[in-house]
Amino acid sequence: MIQELPGDALVVSGVTRRILAQALADAQRWRARNGLAPLQAYATLVGVMSPDGHADIDSGPVGQPEGMSIHEAAAALGITARHARRLAPRLGRKVAGVWVLDRAAVLEGGE
Incomplete structure (x- = not known):
């Protein structure tokens, strides 16, 4: 509709x-x-x-953005980007063909 x-x-x-x-x-x-x-x-x-x-689009990020890239997640977890890609389905979703990982899930240790 x-x-x-x-x-x-x-x-x-x-x-x-x-x-x-x-x-x-x-x-x-x-x-x-x-x-x-x-x-x-x-x-x-x-x-x-x-x-x-949801009601509306945020006017802009406040504090740290919620999403992070594979490379940012790899650096935060101290792992390779390849390993971060393997964890990606549990940590985020693809947006227009690019992994966007949930910052909170990554910072909780990627488990």
């Missing part, structure tokens, strides 16, 4: 949200296959479309 709100706002929910998220992921994969850089706007949209929904 898509609901237009005053101004330039839209509420996308249900199956429409899932279709939109899949279309954005497909577009990112197409760009990668064709040698183009991923678009940050696509990654941002996918990142804010949570399965449970």
Whole structure:
């Protein structure tokens, strides 16, 4: 379902949200296959479309951001990036083809 709100706002929910998220992921994969850089706007949209929904997008990070990269996690845990990639499915999720790891889970020791 898509609901237009005053101004330039839209509420996308249900199956429409899932279709939109899949279309954005497909577009990112197409760009990668064709040698183009991923678009940050696509990654941002996918990142804010949570399965449970939420009220709004944060205006900006306060303190440390919640997500971290494979390389940041490897450094924090004192392990190789390859080992961090093996742990990634338990510590985070892929956003537009890039692992974004939960900072709290990583700092708890990656277990």
